Amino acid sequence: MQETxxxxxxxxxxxxxxxxxxxxxxxxxxxxxxxxDLGILREVIINDKNEIEVIITPTYSGCPAMDLIGWNxxxxxxxxxxxxxxxxxxxxxxxxxxxxxxxxxxxxxxYGIAPPNKKQIxxxxxxxxxxxxxxxxxxxxxxxxxxxxxxxTPCKALYHCNNCNEPFDYFKCH
Amino acid sequence: MASxxxxxxxxxINYLLYIADTALILSHRNSEWCGHAPVLEQDIALTNIAxxxxxxxxNFYQYAAxxxxxxxxxDSLAYLRLEHEYKNLLLAEQPNEDWAYTVLRQxxxxxxxxYLYQQLQQNExxxxxxxxxxxxxxxxxxxxxxxxxxxxxxxxxKESNQxxxxxLDFLKDYTGEVFIAANYEQAMQIxxxxxxxxxxEKVAAVLNExxxxxSTNNFSxxxxxxxxxxxxxxxxxxxxxxxxxxxxxxxx
Numbered sequence: 001m002q003e004t005x006x007x008x009x010x011x012x013x014x015x016x017x018x019x020x021x022x023x024x025x026x027x028x029x030x031x032x033x034x035x036x037d038l039g040i041l042r043e044v045i046i047n048d049k050n051e052i053e054v055i056i057t058p059t060y061s062g063c064p065a066m067d068l069i070g071w072n073x074x075x076x077x078x079x080x081x082x083x084x085x086x087x088x089x090x091x092x093x094x095x096x097x098x099x100x101x102x103x104x105x106x107x108x109x110x111y112g113i114a115p116p117n118k119k120q121i122x123x124x125x126x127x128x129x130x131x132x133x134x135x136x137x138x139x140x141x142x143x144x145x146x147x148x149x150x151x152x153t154p155c156k157a158l159y160h161c162n163n164c165n166e167p168f169d170y171f172k173c174h
Numbered sequence: 175m176a177s178x179x180x181x182x183x184x185x186x187i188n189y190l191l192y193i194a195d196t197a198l199i200l201s202h203r204n205s206e207w208c209g210h211a212p213v214l215e216q217d218i219a220l221t222n223i224a225x226x227x228x229x230x231x232x233n234f235y236q237y238a239a240x241x242x243x244x245x246x247x248x249d250s251l252a253y254l255r256l257e258h259e260y261k262n263l264l265l266a267e268q269p270n271e272d273w274a275y276t277v278l279r280q281x282x283x284x285x286x287x288x289y290l291y292q293q294l295q296q297n298e299x300x301x302x303x304x305x306x307x308x309x310x311x312x313x314x315x316x317x318x319x320x321x322x323x324x325x326x327x328x329x330x331x332k333e334s335n336q337x338x339x340x341x342l343d344f345l346k347d348y349t350g351e352v353f354i355a356a357n358y359e360q361a362m363q364i365x366x367x368x369x370x371x372x373x374x375e376k377v378a379a380v381l382n383e384x385x386x387x388x389s390t391n392n393f394s395x396x397x398x399x400x401x402x403x404x405x406x407x408x409x410x411x412x413x414x415x416x417x418x419x420x421x422x423x424x425x426x
Contacts, residue, residue, distance in 0.1 A: 062229025092304035
């Protein structure tokens with residue numbers, strides 16, 4: 001099995017096999033969602049020599065989870081008998097929360113993190129903008145307030161629910 | 175569309191290092207606040223900004239290292255170069271002093287980076303364009319966060335206004351350097367006049383709203399872009415590079 005994984009399959013089958021193995025790798029910071037859910041896993045490319053390239057993209061430039069994600073992909077592929085692979089980190093096109101899957105958003109909410117709204121204009125330097133309306137992941141109330149645009153990880157903002165009084169993280173749209 | 179402009183490799187490397195060094199040194203200054211900011215939420219905000227800047231610096235260093243070759247890495251560029259080899263803006267290395275200095279320094283540099291990345295997104299070098307497009311979304315948050323603080327403090331209490339004014343009077347002599355292009359910068363064909371105009375408009379609008387008095391002056395300290403730094407950079411590097419200097423090639 002170890003030797004044949006890359007060789008005895010068509011490029012299409014190999015591509016699917018690789019994707020299926022790596023897609024379930026959890027995000028190290030928010031382990032309830034996978035790198036597929038997050039849109040970090042972009043593409044699997046098989047060249048004519050049946051060599052594998054896994055393309056990933058960071059959420060934020062300084063995301064400290066990227067090294068670990070790359071390492072986890074490597075481990076997962078090796079354990080499943082894949083050879084001749086490399087992992088490439090690409091920046092363009094820049095990651096956006098619009099790539100997050102619906103499943104991913106539901107998992108986030110169930111975990112207590114408000115999922116991202118549809119992308120708004122983030123590249124805007126206008127000060128004191130109106131806060132995004134974000135429903136509380138616990139009681140669904142829209143009576144919530146932004147506490148800080150920066151949270152415990154680069155991808156989250158801090159909110160407070162005025163209805164149930166719980167603080168919560170919002171996976172900010174980006 | 176084929177472009178006829180060619181930037182020499184040396185100019186490009188120097189330019190990448192200039193942006194990377196500025197992001198890294200500002201990131202380091204911000205990280206000095208970790209655990210010391212006035213309230214927890216702002217401590218987290220500033221360390222997040224430090225992290226974004228560190229990420230941007232890493233992307234530019236990685237690309238510079240690729241062009242330099244010779245076993246250069248992002249780590250060797252950050253940890254093993256000497257003070258005079260650093261090209262960061264003098265503004266980035268100025269001490270934190272108080273919250274006013276910190277947020278104003280951030281506002282000045284983030285506003286510059288925002289308008290710079292706007293242009294670099296279209297750069298003919300695809301990797302530069304990709305890093306800029308990635309970074310600008312993060313920098314937009316930084317401009318908003320820091321600009322709001324400048325207004326909140328300037329138009330706050332008598333004490334906060336005075337502190338903000340003090341920071342402004344001190345830092346103003348370091349802002350001019352941003353727009354005085356070094357040779358390698360001119361080679362990159364950036365429309366500096368447009369960046370300067372947008373920067374001045376944004377800064378004037380925010381300082382006005384912050385009830386701060388400012389004047390444009392022609393004097394500016396310069397030298398950072400060509401490796402002539404204020405005394406502060408040496409202390410930063412001593413601390414930042416300590417581990418690699420003391421235990422060469424240490425990893426964990």
